[in-house]
Amino acid sequence: MPLNRATLIRISTIDRCLQNHYRRWTINDLIDACTDALAEYEGRSTPVSRRTFQNDLALMRSDRLGYNAPIVVRDNKYYEYEDPDFSITHLPLNDEGLDALNSALDILRQLQGFPQLASSIDTISKLNEQISRHTGSEAPAMDMEYVPGYRGTQFIGVIYEAVRRRQTIAIEYQSFKARQPETLTVYPYLLKEYRNRWFLIGEKATNRAPQVNIFALDRIHAVEADRTPFRKCVDFDPAHFFDDTIGVTRQIGDKPRRVVIRIDRQQAPYVESKPFHRSQTVEERLTDGSIIISLRVVVNNELERLILGYGGHAEVIAPAEFRERIARSIRKAAGYYQD
Numbered sequence: 001m002p003l004n005r006a007t008l009i010r011i012s013t014i015d016r017c018l019q020n021h022y023r024r025w026t027i028n029d030l031i032d033a034c035t036d037a038l039a040e041y042e043g044r045s046t047p048v049s050r051r052t053f054q055n056d057l058a059l060m061r062s063d064r065l066g067y068n069a070p071i072v073v074r075d076n077k078y079y080e081y082e083d084p085d086f087s088i089t090h091l092p093l094n095d096e097g098l099d100a101l102n103s104a105l106d107i108l109r110q111l112q113g114f115p116q117l118a119s120s121i122d123t124i125s126k127l128n129e130q131i132s133r134h135t136g137s138e139a140p141a142m143d144m145e146y147v148p149g150y151r152g153t154q155f156i157g158v159i160y161e162a163v164r165r166r167q168t169i170a171i172e173y174q175s176f177k178a179r180q181p182e183t184l185t186v187y188p189y190l191l192k193e194y195r196n197r198w199f200l201i202g203e204k205a206t207n208r209a210p211q212v213n214i215f216a217l218d219r220i221h222a223v224e225a226d227r228t229p230f231r232k233c234v235d236f237d238p239a240h241f242f243d244d245t246i247g248v249t250r251q252i253g254d255k256p257r258r259v260v261i262r263i264d265r266q267q268a269p270y271v272e273s274k275p276f277h278r279s280q281t282v283e284e285r286l287t288d289g290s291i292i293i294s295l296r297v298v299v300n301n302e303l304e305r306l307i308l309g310y311g312g313h314a315e316v317i318a319p320a321e322f323r324e325r326i327a328r329s330i331r332k333a334a335g336y337y338q339d
Contacts, residue, residue: 012088013030032278067088151217168231173215194247203233203236246298249301259299259316260316277295
């Protein structure tokens with residue numbers, strides 16, 4: 001029986017998670033990642049069940065698709081590949097796996113134009129490459145998807161290696177406010193993607209106090225290795241630094257706040273099916289069909305833009321200063337439409 005699209009999305013998601021060695025993955029973490037992927041790519045709001053997840057693991061560990069994935073559980077809690085370099089995209093396919101993936105990829109190829117699939121295109125393209133080699137196709141495909149006009153993706157590989165090897169780099173960087181680029185010596189800590197835009201989280205060598213700096217990759221003009229000894233920021237934990245953050249804007253000293261928002265009945269089902277943040281909790285269901293939700297997050301620009309994107313469907317209730325901040329933005333926007 002050929003794989004369906006949902007199964008391939010889940011398997012690819014599990015594979016990407018287990019290749020990320022900067023965090024440890026519990027069963028709930030992996031199930032949440034699969035649920036988020038299906039919500040993003042297929043609009044499904046139903047959480048992935050443990051039984052489905054266990055079936056996916058069994059499929060990956062088996063020889064049915066030729067994976068024999070060495071998935072192990074450490075400390076009776078954390079899932080990982082026993083071989084840290086393992087990936088399902090590195091393996092040859094057997095005939096049954098070839099037929100199954102061909103069927104699923106025929107569907108996925110139709111979706112490659114959607115930017116929401118950017119994080120999966122690499123996996124899909126590598127699977128396409130394997131099929132081409134296995135079948136002897138005349139032109140193997142490695143058509144990597146990208147956001148038109150987006151710059152900076154050419155630096156992902158070299159920055160990733162610098163992060164992994166803890167190697168200081170020099171970047172030529174020009175912020176939106178600067179007229180000319182400047183060369184900065186940076187200790188790279190993490191590559192982070194947010195809404196199809198990539199960011200380098202690191203620290204300038206010239207910083208006097210411990211802090212993180214955020215560099216958008218599309219503002220980087222050049223990257224090269226630097227001989228300055230690498231320095232680790234002890235207050236930055238790449239696995240958890242952004243746990244209580246929407247987006248990338250935050251500093252080491254920032255603390256999460258309890259943010260309370262009312263969502264009207266029209267948008268309530270969508271916000272429940274795709275939460276603003278993992279901390280989202282429904283505090284109250286009102287008689288008019290609206291809901292009161294709470295988040296435990298850092299108050300930043302990305303949170304403000306997210307709420308403003310809902311227009312009149314969302315109302316910030318607390319904290320008071322953030323409510324006034326949103327109100328000022330709405331009053332300013334309303335002024336543009338007055339005769």
